[in-house]
């Protein structure tokens with residue numbers, strides 16, 4: 001996925017989440033990473049999203065992230081307190097399979 005498309009998809013995600021929650025949710029930064037081991041993914045930094053929102057949104061969020069993730073099986077939520085700081089779409093290498101971490105959100 002090109003950088004331009006990522007920015008566009010992040011903007012769509014902002015609109016979708018803001019619409020569903022009825023208040024602004026921002027995705028100010030999107031980062032793509034590749035580790036030497038082969039793990040790769042996308043980190044979406046978010047503002048205005050809480051853990052409660054994640055529960056309320058449920059599959060709607062999984063679906064939205066699946067479109068962005070392009071084959072990534074899971075999204076990892078990084079949070080500080082009740083606030084979600086980032087969503088990481090991770091396609092893990094064989095050495096680092098995702099475990100049963102409760103912060104992982106299964107995607108389709």
Ligand SMILES: [Zn+2]
Pocket residue numbers: 035037038039092093094095096
């Ligand atoms: Zn790895």
